[in-house]
Amino acid sequence: MPDFFHQEPLRLGRVGGLCHLRFVMNVFRISLKSSAAIFLSAAILCLSAVSSADDKTSFVKPTVVPSLAFNPLSEAKIKLGQRLFFERRLSGGNSMSWASCHQPDYSWTDPRRFSLGETGVPRPRRTPSLQDVAWNILFARDGRVETLEGFVLGPITHAEEMNQDIDLLTSELEAETGYPDLFEAAFGARRITLDGITQSLATYVRTLRSAISPFDRWIKGDTTAMSEAAQSGFNVFSGDAGCSQCHTGWRFTDQQFHDIGLKTDDKGRGKLKPDAILSQYAFKTPSLRNVAIRPPYMHNGSISSLEEVMDHYQAGFISRPSLSPLIRRFKLTDQEKLNIIEFLKSLTDDIR
Numbered sequence: 001m002p003d004f005f006h007q008e009p010l011r012l013g014r015v016g017g018l019c020h021l022r023f024v025m026n027v028f029r030i031s032l033k034s035s036a037a038i039f040l041s042a043a044i045l046c047l048s049a050v051s052s053a054d055d056k057t058s059f060v061k062p063t064v065v066p067s068l069a070f071n072p073l074s075e076a077k078i079k080l081g082q083r084l085f086f087e088r089r090l091s092g093g094n095s096m097s098w099a100s101c102h103q104p105d106y107s108w109t110d111p112r113r114f115s116l117g118e119t120g121v122p123r124p125r126r127t128p129s130l131q132d133v134a135w136n137i138l139f140a141r142d143g144r145v146e147t148l149e150g151f152v153l154g155p156i157t158h159a160e161e162m163n164q165d166i167d168l169l170t171s172e173l174e175a176e177t178g179y180p181d182l183f184e185a186a187f188g189a190r191r192i193t194l195d196g197i198t199q200s201l202a203t204y205v206r207t208l209r210s211a212i213s214p215f216d217r218w219i220k221g222d223t224t225a226m227s228e229a230a231q232s233g234f235n236v237f238s239g240d241a242g243c244s245q246c247h248t249g250w251r252f253t254d255q256q257f258h259d260i261g262l263k264t265d266d267k268g269r270g271k272l273k274p275d276a277i278l279s280q281y282a283f284k285t286p287s288l289r290n291v292a293i294r295p296p297y298m299h300n301g302s303i304s305s306l307e308e309v310m311d312h313y314q315a316g317f318i319s320r321p322s323l324s325p326l327i328r329r330f331k332l333t334d335q336e337k338l339n340i341i342e343f344l345k346s347l348t349d350d351i352r
Ligand code: HEC
Pocket: 237, 241, 242, 243, 244, 245, 246, 247, 257, 258, 259, 260, 262, 282, 283, 284, 285, 286, 287, 288, 291, 296, 297, 298, 299, 300, 306, 309, 310, 313, 324, 326, 327, 340
């Protein structure tokens, strides 16, 4: 089992971080379908927490891990969820676990461009990182899932992912030693249920947080924690290059969907919103924490290095009606581009 505790101590809470309102609204959203408008205002309020390089408070990592009201975090659920995360019996042929595609050493994603499902079929999109997803508003690259709990059974049962027959799952686990005890500790009953599997997996995934990086030490006042190059890279990132228009806050994501002009046939968010021009070819802005250790990049893994990412933003993007108006050509010197890359590398965990 990995050790990911070079971090702020884990504090279990329902609501945390800058955007408290967002989580409260997320909980409401489950019971009140009609609260879409209220939710939208909450999201906008959260976005107003967006930062500039001068306002360092928005880059400070929250210490309380948020969760939904109906599934509060507990040590017992984390323990059960951790065992399930690494459990190969969750797949149809007992050959793969969640960790097969979300590997701890690669910031909880897959070093392969496309993960292979149990039947050997490559997935159409690159596996996203699970790190810090407790703070997500929506899940999956196109945001089609609203909660982590709503997400976890999907990959287990998908024929081209873990390919498990859902009716067999609980009895398979019942036959394994330890699970009834773990369920009793987590839920007060020894019976293994799909609900318990869902809740504990979601709980464990919420604890997969990025650790402290040189950037975090610098933000907290250690002026030597980041090189001069990385510091000026951060200023360009937040200034002339315009990166922080979308990569905002401590996770460096606005949690919105944008077309950044990649060559792709995948309509992304546009499949869910066929009439919204700006949703075509749009994908969720990924967090940039630990980005240096998890190439290749983008939803289709089409960019293999951070240097190429910079070339894309500088001039390599395709102009089309859906292209985000925030994407525009900029002129940076080679040194400035290298500095931005240095800054991105400073978002790598101190201890992995
Ligand atoms: C209009 C919003 C927007 C702007 C501005 C923007 N990005 Fe992005 N960025 C995105 C989105 C959306 C993606 C994911 C695109 C996809 O997967 O199709 C992305 C992906 C990335 C990735 C790959 C991350 C991964 O895990 O695959 C890096 C690195 C990155 N951006 C860095 C930058 C830098 C550096 C700048 C400034 C030069 C910048 N971005 C400007 C929205 C933006």
